[in-house]
Amino acid sequence: MTRMTLCALGLAFAAFGWCHAADPVPAKGAAVPVQFVLLGEEKLARIDLRAEVDGIAVSAIWDETFAKLFAFFDRNGNGSLDTKEAAQLPSVRSLRQAMGNGFTPPVGAAPTFAELDRNGDGKVTPEELAACYRAAGAGTVQIGVGRLPASVELAAALLKNLDTDGDGKVSEKEWGAASDVLKKLDKNDDELIGAGELVPKAVYPGAAGTVLLAPPAADSVQPDVLAKLPLVLLPSDSKDTHWATEIAQRDKRFKAAELPAWRTQAPGTSWVVKLSDKPGTTNRFAFASGxxxxxxxxxxxxxxxxxxxxxxxxxxxxxxxxxxxxGARRRGGNLAWLAPIADLNGDGTLDRKELDAWLDLQAQVARGQVLLTVLDGAGLFELLDTNHDGALSPRELRGAWEQLKGAGCVPGGAFDPKALPNVLLVAASRGYPQTLALDARRGPAWFRSMDRNGDGDVSRREFTGPADVFDKLDLDKDGLLSAEEAEKSEKAKK
Structure with missing residues (x-):
């Protein structure tokens, strides 16, 4: 199967213009939600998302980041930035590019002093610095959008292969035989049916979140992928109502003048997305509306x-x-761009102590780099691929009928492709995703080692021990060892 590696894809994040309008400042340390509106139904639905990294709200991490950014550039330590100090601040574009670069590169223009000095008193306070960056879209979860290109072809290939009696339908019995029927497509013999095995040369996912989703702005022209997306990102400033105008233009059933009051109502759902580098931590979040x-x-x-x-x-x-x-470069010559930024003592040179201080600041910037990759256009294949690894495993195929029933695709007891929901896939990651697969590293070390295809189960072929041991561990006798079964065996040893 052919899978697409996302690490090489950078987000086409256009830098926002610096906004001088006054914005509400969230309480320090408060978990500030990212808010979306889901369109397409008779009633709008608001989704509130709060992201945490190792138990700390991303908004609180950025509070700390802006405070440390201020302290780093307040060279005279007087509690405010002057024009010279402020000129060395990173641009919003630089803060965003740190997600992939691992540091804030020298790109884009720093905010002007007038943009930073929001009350016009001739000095920049920590609060003004944070407010200026937040108004420009920094200091929060970033959202990248893409559209899956092969969903229709993948669905068609699935149904064609599963319709073994040729009646143009896939019955419950045929869905029940899916795991066995599709084995013939497993060209690489990994016990998975990949997208490229269903549709030759298909690259999965074939899309990445390369277009920045931002709150609607006045007279903004959106790219096609955003214009078709049934999600609208709400601005942090409740006085900004461009989003209401956008929704009213896209769906005539709603009136722009009434939507700000609607926003004050309870959300349709609230998610707390927990991110961590610790193995075994999994987090899923979902919402359905019509x-x-x-x-x-x-x-x-x-x-x-x-x-x-x-x-x-x-x-x-x-x-x-x-x-x-x-003409030879002096020591550290390749870092000439960094010297004026990180030269803390102002002697015109960059030493190791100063570099370490700047690198510590980059580590702080990295802490808050959380990306939501939103992929539109998901279909049957994505509905069944529950771990989103771009392949259908034996367990996923065995559970296909129940998955379809749960999604409302089996009205009257028969599968109806027209009843498939419109699915949005949302993957949260710290920085760019390694892959879009669910991060579900679970089970004892021996279990993870044997799970060579990474589908979350150990098959008889993957199991390296005696057959009778496999039979003993396989508590439900389904021919697959799950992480839960492996964990139970470990507990039994103690």
């Missing part, structure tokens, strides 16, 4: 890897000996 369904999960991210790589490379540049000869 024929629309949002399926979310936590995927493993690359932010720590990017941070470690950047630190190693930048330290190596500083430690590299100076070149000799005419």
């Amino acid at each position: 024929r629309f369904r949002v399926d979310g999960w936590v995927a493993s991210g690359k932010v720590n890897e990017a941070l470690a790589t950047a630190r190693k490379q930048i330290v190596a540049q500083l430690d590299a000996p100076p070149e000799e000869g005419a």
